[in-house]
Amino acid sequence: MPSYKLYYFHGRGRAEPARLMLAAAGLPYEDIRLEYEQWPEYKPKMPMGQAPVLEVDGTMICQSVAIARFVAKESGRAGKTNIEQAWADMMADGFVDMLNKMADYVWYEEDEARKAEKKKTFFDTTLPEFLGYFEKLLVANNGGGGFFVGDGLTHAEAFFLCLSDDIIAEKPNVLSPYPKLAALVERIKTYPGIKEWLAKRPQTPF
Amino acid sequence: MPSYKLTYFKHWGRAGVLRLLFAAGGIEFEDVRIERDQWPELKPKTPMGQIPILEVDGTIICQTKAIGRFIAKEAGLAGKTPLEAAQADMIVDGLSDLQVKIVDFFIEKDAKKKQEKIKEFAEKTFPVFLDTYEKLASSSGHFVGDALTWADVDFFSLMFFLKDHLPNDPLKGYVNLSKVRDNVTSNPGIAAWMEKETSH
Numbered sequence: 001m002p003s004y005k006l007y008y009f010h011g012r013g014r015a016e017p018a019r020l021m022l023a024a025a026g027l028p029y030e031d032i033r034l035e036y037e038q039w040p041e042y043k044p045k046m047p048m049g050q051a052p053v054l055e056v057d058g059t060m061i062c063q064s065v066a067i068a069r070f071v072a073k074e075s076g077r078a079g080k081t082n083i084e085q086a087w088a089d090m091m092a093d094g095f096v097d098m099l100n101k102m103a104d105y106v107w108y109e110e111d112e113a114r115k116a117e118k119k120k121t122f123f124d125t126t127l128p129e130f131l132g133y134f135e136k137l138l139v140a141n142n143g144g145g146g147f148f149v150g151d152g153l154t155h156a157e158a159f160f161l162c163l164s165d166d167i168i169a170e171k172p173n174v175l176s177p178y179p180k181l182a183a184l185v186e187r188i189k190t191y192p193g194i195k196e197w198l199a200k201r202p203q204t205p206f
Numbered sequence: 207m208p209s210y211k212l213t214y215f216k217h218w219g220r221a222g223v224l225r226l227l228f229a230a231g232g233i234e235f236e237d238v239r240i241e242r243d244q245w246p247e248l249k250p251k252t253p254m255g256q257i258p259i260l261e262v263d264g265t266i267i268c269q270t271k272a273i274g275r276f277i278a279k280e281a282g283l284a285g286k287t288p289l290e291a292a293q294a295d296m297i298v299d300g301l302s303d304l305q306v307k308i309v310d311f312f313i314e315k316d317a318k319k320k321q322e323k324i325k326e327f328a329e330k331t332f333p334v335f336l337d338t339y340e341k342l343a344s345s346s347g348h349f350v351g352d353a354l355t356w357a358d359v360d361f362f363s364l365m366f367f368l369k370d371h372l373p374n375d376p377l378k379g380y381v382n383l384s385k386v387r388d389n390v391t392s393n394p395g396i397a398a399w400m401e402k403e404t405s406h
Contacts, residue, residue, distance in 0.1 A: 066295035089272035133254045
């Protein structure tokens with residue numbers, strides 16, 4: 001069994017999709033949460049000077065989606081054929097696009113007026129457009145009563161849960177127009193391994 | 207043999223790398239290039255209202271990196287082990303991060319702000335990126351293991367896209383990165399494709 005060390009900060013953020021897939025797989029790992037003061041010491045050791053990083057028997061992988069996909073594959077939860085894998089990847093990328101739009105106004109916009117404007121555009125226009133696509137794509141997989149890809153959970157679900165956590169925190173009824181997506185959130189939360197992780201994971205602001 | 211139909215606009219943009227990957231793998235594909243005014247009619251038929259899209263025996267996949275990874279696997283260019291595949295993925299993701307910065311100055315309409323953004327990119331963002339990627343590339347000119355992967359092809363593709371927007375040869379002085387570029391351009395499928403693409 002390889003040794004896994006996941007480096008990130010005290011938060012869900014960009015590391016949480018990997019943590020969810022590690023939980024679904026029941027794979028033990030070192031969940032390293034760095035203090036901000038420790039970061040200048042660790043940054044030069046990371047391949048692109050960023051976190052999260054997953055260290056697998058000494059090899060360091062960076063980039064949150066690459067990490068989550070690798071971990072998903074370790075337990076056969078990344079899609080069973082090349083096409084299924086591409087579908088899982090495309091869904092995950094769509095969710096990451098939305099997470100990036102949120103990060104843009106939460107973390108990278110300092111002007112308060114522009115911040116509010118971007119947030120409004122996101123919730124009023126961008127997000128509804130894409131939730132519409134996501135609902136349709138879920139339904140396209142056998143009516144949408146299961147998962148995004150094939151008949152099992154993949155890293156697509158991990159990214160979707162992280163996105164829904166964030167958008168529901170802002171707007172609790174945001175998924176009501178999308179019943180299949182809303183029902184899927186509950187299925188992910190009760191998935192073996194993930195259910196236990198959600199109950200015990202540190203409660204953090206991000 | 208599956209049928210592949212790639213749809214995008216005419217320019218290099220986001221599909222350039224995908225066409226290169228088909229070429230590198232010697233895989234036949236229908237290279238559909240639409241005009242701007244055809245887009246509104248196509249948009250609702252796409253999974254997420256965006257292109258490029260790849261249709262594989264009737265299934266439509268979107269998201270450039272998802273498509274790229276799929277073609278890379280079909281072409282045997284996605285790494286030999288799961289860890290190698292992850293290494294290729296991380297290189298591609300880092301290139302994608304850089305592309306976000308490029309698109310940002312590209313679409314900037316205010317001329318003064320555009321110049322400022324290009325200056326910041328050329329003097330700070332891009333050199334930092336190149337320094338990082340030089341260390342990630344091997345002296346034999348590969349980002350992953352010792353063979354060509356789609357990470358190498360994606361790097362070349364982005365450098366090719368950038369060449370019209372930056373003054374000099376950006377890889378001058380970067381020994382490993384220049385070798386990556388050489389390895390990519392000497393791949394027979396890619397060499398033939400580039401000859402065709404750049405000869406008009």
